[in-house]
Amino acid sequence: MKLSTFHRIPVAVLVLILVHGCSTAPSQQHPTPVVEQGQPLSAQQPPQEPQAPGYAPAPASAVTAHRQVPAVIALLQQAEQQANAGDLESAAASLERAIRIDPRNPVLWYHLATLRLSQGEPAQAEQLANKSNSLAAGNHAQQSRNWLLIAQARRQLNDRSGAAAAEQRARELGAR
Amino acid sequence: MAKRRRRGRKKSRRKVVSRRPLLIRIALVLALMLAAYVTYLDFQVRHQFTGKRWSLPARVYARPLELYAGLELSAEQFVTELKALHYRPVVSPREPGQFSRNNNEFHLISRPFDFWDGQDASANVRLSFTGGKLATLTDAGGGKARSLLRLDPVLVGSFYPAHNEDRVLLQLDEVPISLTDALIVIEDRNFYSHHGVSPAAIARAVYANIRAGGVVQGGSTLTQQLVKNFFLSSERSLTRKINEAIMSLLLEWHYSKDEILEAYLNEVYLGQDGNRAIHGFGLASYFYFERPLAELDIAQYALLVGMVKGPSYYNPRRHPERAIARRNLVLDVMAQLELVTAEEAARAKASKPGVSDFQRKAINTFPAFLDLVRRQLRRDYQDEDITSEGLSIFTTLDPQVQWQLEGVLGSRLKGLERDRGLEANTLEGAAVVTSVQGGEVLALAGGRDPAFAGFNRALDAHRQVGSLLKPAVYLTALEQPQRYTLATLLDDSPLTFTARNGVVWEPGNYDKKNHGRVPLYRALAHSYNVSTARLGLELGIESIIKTLRRLGVEQKLNPYPSLVLGAVEMTPLQVTYLYQTFASGGFRTPLRAINAVLAADKTPLQRYPLSVQSAIDPAPDYLINTAMRFVVREGTARSIYQSLPELVDVAGKTGTTDDLRDSWFAGFTGDRLGVVWVGRDDNKSTGLTGSTGALRVWRDLFTQFNNSGWVQPAVEGIDYQWIEPASGLLADSSCPDAVQLPFIAGSEPVQYASCVNTNQALPDPVDWFKELFQ
Numbered sequence: 037m038k039l040s041t042f043h044r045i046p047v048a049v050l051v052l053i054l055v056h057g058c059s060t061a062p063s064q065q066h067p068t069p070v071v072e073q074g075q076p077l078s079a080q081q082p083p084q085e086p087q088a089p090g091y092a093p094a095p096a097s098a099v100t101a102h103r104q105v106p107a108v109i110a111l112l113q114q115a116e117q118q119a120n121a122g123d124l125e126s127a128a129a130s131l132e133r134a135i136r137i138d139p140r141n142p143v144l145w146y147h148l149a150t151l152r153l154s155q156g157e158p159a160q161a162e163q164l165a166n167k168s169n170s171l172a173a174g175n176h177a178q179q180s181r182n183w184l185l186i187a188q189a190r191r192q193l194n195d196r197s198g199a200a201a202a203e204q205r206a207r208e209l210g211a212r
Numbered sequence: 213m214a215k216r217r218r219r220g221r222k223k224s225r226r227k228v229v230s231r232r233p234l235l236i237r238i239a240l241v242l243a244l245m246l247a248a249y250v251t252y253l254d255f256q257v258r259h260q261f262t263g264k265r266w267s268l269p270a271r272v273y274a275r276p277l278e279l280y281a282g283l284e285l286s287a288e289q290f291v292t293e294l295k296a297l298h299y300r301p302v303v304s305p306r307e308p309g310q311f312s313r314n315n316n317e318f319h320l321i322s323r324p325f326d327f328w329d330g331q332d333a334s335a336n337v338r339l340s341f342t343g344g345k346l347a348t349l350t351d352a353g354g355g356k357a358r359s360l361l362r363l364d365p366v367l368v369g370s371f372y373p374a375h376n377e378d379r380v381l382l383q384l385d386e387v388p389i390s391l392t393d394a395l396i397v398i399e400d401r402n403f404y405s406h407h408g409v410s411p412a413a414i415a416r417a418v419y420a421n422i423r424a425g426g427v428v429q430g431g432s433t434l435t436q437q438l439v440k441n442f443f444l445s446s447e448r449s450l451t452r453k454i455n456e457a458i459m460s461l462l463l464e465w466h467y468s469k470d471e472i473l474e475a476y477l478n479e480v481y482l483g484q485d486g487n488r489a490i491h492g493f494g495l496a497s498y499f500y501f502e503r504p505l506a507e508l509d510i511a512q513y514a515l516l517v518g519m520v521k522g523p524s525y526y527n528p529r530r531h532p533e534r535a536i537a538r539r540n541l542v543l544d545v546m547a548q549l550e551l552v553t554a555e556e557a558a559r560a561k562a563s564k565p566g567v568s569d570f571q572r573k574a575i576n577t578f579p580a581f582l583d584l585v586r587r588q589l590r591r592d593y594q595d596e597d598i599t600s601e602g603l604s605i606f607t608t609l610d611p612q613v614q615w616q617l618e619g620v621l622g623s624r625l626k627g628l629e630r631d632r633g634l635e636a637n638t639l640e641g642a643a644v645v646t647s648v649q650g651g652e653v654l655a656l657a658g659g660r661d662p663a664f665a666g667f668n669r670a671l672d673a674h675r676q677v678g679s680l681l682k683p684a685v686y687l688t689a690l691e692q693p694q695r696y697t698l699a700t701l702l703d704d705s706p707l708t709f710t711a712r713n714g715v716v717w718e719p720g721n722y723d724k725k726n727h728g729r730v731p732l733y734r735a736l737a738h739s740y741n742v743s744t745a746r747l748g749l750e751l752g753i754e755s756i757i758k759t760l761r762r763l764g765v766e767q768k769l770n771p772y773p774s775l776v777l778g779a780v781e782m783t784p785l786q787v788t789y790l791y792q793t794f795a796s797g798g799f800r801t802p803l804r805a806i807n808a809v810l811a812a813d814k815t816p817l818q819r820y821p822l823s824v825q826s827a828i829d830p831a832p833d834y835l836i837n838t839a840m841r842f843v844v845r846e847g848t849a850r851s852i853y854q855s856l857p858e859l860v861d862v863a864g865k866t867g868t869t870d871d872l873r874d875s876w877f878a879g880f881t882g883d884r885l886g887v888v889w890v891g892r893d894d895n896k897s898t899g900l901t902g903s904t905g906a907l908r909v910w911r912d913l914f915t916q917f918n919n920s921g922w923v924q925p926a927v928e929g930i931d932y933q934w935i936e937p938a939s940g941l942l943a944d945s946s947c948p949d950a951v952q953l954p955f956i957a958g959s960e961p962v963q964y965a966s967c968v969n970t971n972q973a974l975p976d977p978v979d980w981f982k983e984l985f986q
Contacts, residue, residue: 107280110359118329125819126329129808132650132822133362137278139649139883140925148822163799163824170797170830173928 108134108141115147124155142172142182149185158189165189180209250458256443257462266478266491268381268602268812269372272585273365274609275652275807276327279339280360281349284918287316287341289612294320296366296611298502308334309507316341319352323504325364328606328808328816332362344918366611369582372488373599380494381602381812384474388506391493391513392473393551398517398542400434404469408435408460435460438476482516483523490523500528502568510552511560514542515567528567536565579665580658581609584785584805587671592818602812607805608652613645613884613917617655618662620912625660625890628908632899639898641909642669643888644788648880650822651792651801656785667893670784675874675891678778679739679902680787680867681760683794685748685776686736687828687836688759693959698733698835699940704743709773717773719745722868722901731937733839733953737847739866741777748776762827763793764800778867787878788887794837795863795880797927798828830927831956837863837924838954840879848903849879855911859921862914866902873897875905879914882922886910930954936965944968 111134118127131148138144149164165182172178183206190199277293279285294311299320302310311320318339325332336352349358372378384392396403402410414431432440439459444452463472481489482496490499496516497505508516518538519526528535540561547557585607589598597603625639645655658668667673689696704727709717719741721727727740735743748756753771760769769780782790785803793800801824809817828836840863843849848866856862864879875890875898890905892898898905926932935953936943940961943950947967 106357106359107278107282125816128821129329129819132807133278135822136647136650136652137280139647160823163826166826167797167799167824170799170927173926 108138108144111137112144112147115151119151119154124151127151128155140171142168142175142178145171146178146182146185149182153185153189153192156192158192162186162189176209176212180206183209250462253455253459254462254466257439257459258466260443261463261467261475266379266381267373267377267600269370269378270598270601270603270605271367272369272371272582272605272607274368274607274611275654276325276365276606277363278360279346279349279363281346281357283346284344284920285341285346285612286344287313287318290318290339290341290346292615293363293366293612297323297364300503300507305336307507309503322361323364325362326604326810326814327362328810328819332364335361337361365606368577368607368609368611369579371582371586371599373596377489377491378485378495379478379491380498381478382474382492382494382505384470384477386506387474387477387493388508388513390510390551391505391517392477394513394517394542394546395477395520396434397545397549397551399437399520400432403434403473406433406435406464408462408464409433409457433460434476435463435472438472438479439463441479441481442475480520481523482519483527500567509560509563510556511539511543511563512566514546514560515539515565518542528565532565532567539565578609578611578614578656579663580668580670581607581614581653581656581805583658583665583668584653584656584671588805588820589809603817604810604812604814606807606809608647608654608807609805610654614655616916617643617645617657617913620916621657621888621909622660622662624909624912628890628900628905634899638892639890639900639905640669640893641888641890641906642673642784643886643909643913644670644784645884645886645913646788646792646803648792648795648883648885649797649801651796651803652807653803653805654884656805669889672783673889673891674781674783675889676778676869677780677782677787677876678867678869678874679741680782680790680865680876680878681776681778681780682736682739682744683836683840683865684759684763684765684790685744685751685756686732686839687763687794687832688751688756689732689747690835690839691759691829691832693832693956696732697955697959697961698731698839698953699935699937699955699961700732701729701940702732702735702740702743703746704728704730704735704740707742707746709745709749711773717745719774719777731935731940733842734847734937736839736865737842737845739843739848745773745776749773760790762800764789764827778869784887784889787876787889788885791878791880791885791887793827794833794840795885796824798826798830798833799824800827801825831929834924834927834930835954835956840864841924844879848901849877849907851903851907852879852911852914855915857919857921859923860919861922861924863924864910866907868901868903871897872899872901875900875907876902877906877910879910881914881917881919882924884914884917886913888913926954929957931957931960933960935961936967939965941965942968 111130115127115130115134118124118130128148128151131144131151135141135144135148145164145168149161149168152164153161165185169179169182172182183202187199187202187206190196190202291313299309299311302312305312305319305321308321308323311318320337320339322335322337324334335358337358338348338350338352339346340348349361350356351358370378400410400413402413406413410433413433417431436456439456443459444455478492478494480493481491482493483490483499485499490496493505493516496519497503497508500516501508501512515528515535518535518541519528521538525531526535526538543552543557543560546552547554552560585605586598589605621641621643625641626636628634629636629639639660641657641660643655643657644653646653656670658664658670659666689700690698704721706726707719711717721741722739726742727738730740730743735747753773753775756776757769757771765782765786767780767782767786769775772779789803792803804820806820808819811817841861843865844852844862849862849864852862852864860881862879862881864877867874867876867878873891873895876888878885878887880886888906888909890898890900890909932952932954934943934945934947934950935941936947936950938949942961942964947965950967
């Protein structure tokens, strides 16, 4: 069974990606270079763009999302193990548990998208990647990963020009 | 004479000759018939015993509680959950299903449980709570922090087959040995040596009964008892006795003692709960002690074994003294045969029976939610499968939210009737609560009486939605950023519209006033009908219908102008689906009440996965949600902040229909969406608007949730600008009444309002945001 990305990312990197997925953790760490689908990802992830708050500006602490990192990381690791063991549907169930705890974490939606792609559901994979994008404002590395995945999904759907356009988006975002 | 004699001899010889074949023939026929009959019984025995033995009701579970440090859950809520799971408070937990509490510190041993994605093992953990949160979760052994613990889920109901037999199936290795020991010595001491029937046992029973001066022992073997319950009717006749004996022998011939014992343990009748028959020790344990069999003690095993003889006569709830006397007799026999020590028996005899208070468990705890579960199951399963295949159904129900919802709905409706001098019990209500991103139905109320399993208003009450539909009109506009922004001024002056058929439409505002030119966000916030109607006509009814379709509205929509003011009937669940799309960032997310289904043998059957479908671009979705946040900040729903902290962003919309028949509120925070309807079943006026009725229920409910600050995060392609509402033009923070509004990049106004000193450079919004993060 070919897993698109899941089994290639060591847990330590997943954890880093996860932490980076936090819109409120403008951490200066950079993820170790990951080679994914033959596309080198930018190791130098730019600092997060500040988020525009809503109507009543609140202190930054109130904007905190992704607070339950250890529980979510544990589930992400579990999902990874299940996916590596070929049990993709259980892996998806674990990711859904993680999403229940941290529903706005784009990393989790992205991994759910990769699972769906591995399961031969490119249309749903693209939708889930869109969802991840919608939650990843300012996180260009994540957006770039999402667009690569969308490109793969579109290729599976025989949408070549759509795939090329998605790859172009991924490259632009990766270069930023 | 000779002739006669001869004839006589002939005669007699003929007699003998003819009589013998006849007897043989009869015997042969009888033997054949018997053989055929035994073969028939044999077929029955094997067919029924080998094939499916029992129809098992489906078990419906709530979502499992996931425990992790940081979880918003108070110690009291935790205790409520443990109570619903029948965890027992003890001084020092030693077995699964036990916990101890010292103020905000807990020690708990969880139960193992078969989930869809595998079995979770039992865990021995310590927990501490502070400030409405689970602060720490550690392993009791080494004290190491534990990242996550999934508790077993609360059983919220069952779907029973028509004959109402209920059981919890057990495998022999799951049954404690002391229980089977006790059962065998009391009911059938020679179980392991006889061949199905035991003449010795009958004799011994007669002797024992005479010595005891009453019936203390039955003569039937366990096999016979099983056959009686399993294959035969309850009539008392000789034929039945014979059948019983033959079938017992056959059963023993074909099957091992263990198989027979296992079947017996699951089949034995142990009580009655209304029209539900309690079968097997597995269910009896839950029914009498509210916990699994493995968690009972020796006294409780003895009590259950004692009941086999007469579940109604020895019913421990109705006749505790009889049940205790019988239990003690069982314990005496066990001590005599050295199955327990004399001390153990004495201690067990001195213990209280520990039978739980009588609760009618057959009545499903949350009938309205289970109704939704059943309807979703019917899409994939036959009714018969639902009630007889022993499915485990894992739902999305959050019992904490459900209890809160049931509490506030009942008390708020009562309060509204009292405060407004309405006749008692005339108001009805319905509500749905979902998770914003996942579309999981967390709670559902079908009426103000949560125990009532009848008309489910959340699913079946089709009512006019009124202004709840307005966000679809405004969204249609905001998706054209070159024409409309949140700052666009709409015309709220009187409107007369003559349709092609000559019908004149003159919509009016609820406050019976017109408001001149109002910015778009404010027209929605205050739910102005006239400006909305004019906007809708400008956009075209057809384009609004298209938007509604995209948002997931499926019912027939009449292309009349009144549609823009909500002249369409929807159920609370349909409204929830519509608002789910707004709330989840523009993604249509199927509302799910079920996560997964397991077969009786715990193998996964089906999962209902999370899926999304992009319906609105994130940027216009952000704009319409911003407008709905103004509904709460300054519009028709502003009373929400009387109870909720201002740090929590709430977006929502009130709905009121003609003559105040329906009162609606749909609103969401970062994690939950709630839709509430209040009205009367006879469709008469309630005297309530959306703000004075449904909104109050919603507010009561969401006030109970943990509301640490949450701000809707912005999406890409959005810029904030200061705007002067009266003119809809660019302003700065020094302008009186100026507000910050989001714009799809490039759509912001270019002109400055007169309040701005244009000689002075405007502060760059990005710098402003950077300040916030420093």
